[in-house]
Amino acid sequence: MPVLVKLKNTRETKGFSQNELARRTGYSLQNIQKIEQGRAASITFEALGRFCKVLECQPGDILEWLPDDFDDKIHLPPATSEPSEEEIAIRGNSPKRTKHQHQTRMMIIDGNKGVA
Template sequence: MPIRVRLDERMKAKGMSLTELSEKVGLTLANLSILKTGKAKAVRFSTLEAICEVLECQPGDILVFDEK
């Protein structure tokens, strides 16, 4: 899929674990894992907003278009 989720890098930069992020964002660990592994088909604006708020970043920092 050309859209890649770069959640790993942002989490590492903030020193946050997946469990911690799931608690702060209000998503289940399973759903966050789907998002992190790139299995998600779509992301809601509200989810993106919550993640950006917790990780203090822009949507473009998390989602990138990968042509390869």
Template sequence: MAIMVNLDVMMAKRKMSLNELAQRVDLTLANLSILKNNHAKAVRFTTLEAICKALDCQPGDILEYVPDDAGKRS
């Protein structure tokens, strides 16, 4: 996957649990877990905005572009 979700990194930096973040952004624990574990196919801007507000960060702190061929040699 080319877009990596580093939600767990920001949560650790802010010392916030998944349960606490789920309550603050009004998402189910299951949906937030899917996002945190890089299994989400999409994320709504409203969700991203709520997460950034709760974690006091920027979208780039959570989302990272990693080319699919990173680390592979031709």
């Protein structure tokens, strides 16, 4: 999954237990555990906002994007353009990828629904 939920790290850094975070946000302990264990299918903007308010942090302290593959990390231009010398040096002599070879997965964050 390209989006990592770092709620546990942020919560522990701020000195909160799971029980305290659940109590202050109004979410159940089971929902907090599900999110922290990576078993939640999604997190709503409302939930993210509650976590940020209670933990006094930014969404980026809780969520982190992880690229699916090497090309995502170096932000290559579309396969139809020629790579720069720097991109060739980083990628080596591997063949260019077509735009159909890239797959994108994301965690859905829906402000209209509760924590799943």
